[in-house]
Amino acid sequence: MISVTLVDMNCGNIASVEFALDRLGVTHQRTQSAEGILSAERLILPGVGTASFAMQQLHHLDLVEPLRAARQPLMGICLGMQLLYEFSEEGDVECLGLLKGRVERMKGSTDLPVPHMGWSTLDIIRDDTPVLTGIENNSFAYFVHSFACPVTPETVASVDYGRPCGAIVSAGNVSGCQFHPERSSVTGAQILRNFVSLPC
Template structure:
């Protein structure tokens, strides 16, 4: 059985992530303990809400350095993907984890599309990667976000919402999904299964 640690730091949709992983047969540990994070086989960083609050919470719990030092598979989900980058414009400017170069900006899709981007969008330009094995172009994923990560070399898949939205990113052992895989039906379950199968 695969083991996975989910950061329960008060800024994430932890229960639904836990249940989705358990449906796949994983043993899930929920923790905000820095020592348990450092020793985890795989780590998921969920996130819902404001970047500045989430980073302050990680700082208060002494989790920033263990996350930055983590060398086994790490997956950021929704806000958790954004936290992997260097900075965000949210809250007047927020320093993030700095694991992937770039700045997170407010989503600005034009007057015809509401912000936040909330609902189902198709994945496109899906690149070959172990996390996306078996996930085709056109797969549906469920998004809820008002800020967007920079589109660059780290992007593995995109969605379209008045412009490209980096939907999956990677830098080394760190991956991110801007959407919620735990709410993204078959494609999301497939991605979580792939994550559980990554060598720790």
């Protein structure tokens, strides 16, 4: 039985991801140590809050290099996905750089409010990706974000909010969801199930 290790960056949202794993019958633990990352079978980088605070926590806990060196399947959720890129405009902070690209601020208007909050459809770009197994195009997922990931060759699903933004990314051992799979009903549960089932 695969066990999932959640990286605890002291910025919330861990419980709801843990509850989602419980509902799937997947065992899990939290870590704040390099050893915990090294020994993990699957890594989830959750997180709500700001990129600058989260990176500060990762530096403080000495987890930046262990995460960069990780070879196990690693999934970033919401802010956790944004941290996978090179740079975030949220606090103008250098991130993990596991994926190429910059995370940019979304500009709100009365017609297109920001945060982008609510259920949006996924536009699937590469349906042969294991993390998308069983996910149909135009499935709804629950998004809450004010900063957006770029659409790059590693983006396997995008979400349209004024312009296309990265929704799901997958490259090597690294994947990410901009939305909250733990709050995205059956679609989110399927994506978490896919992640847990990925080959090592």
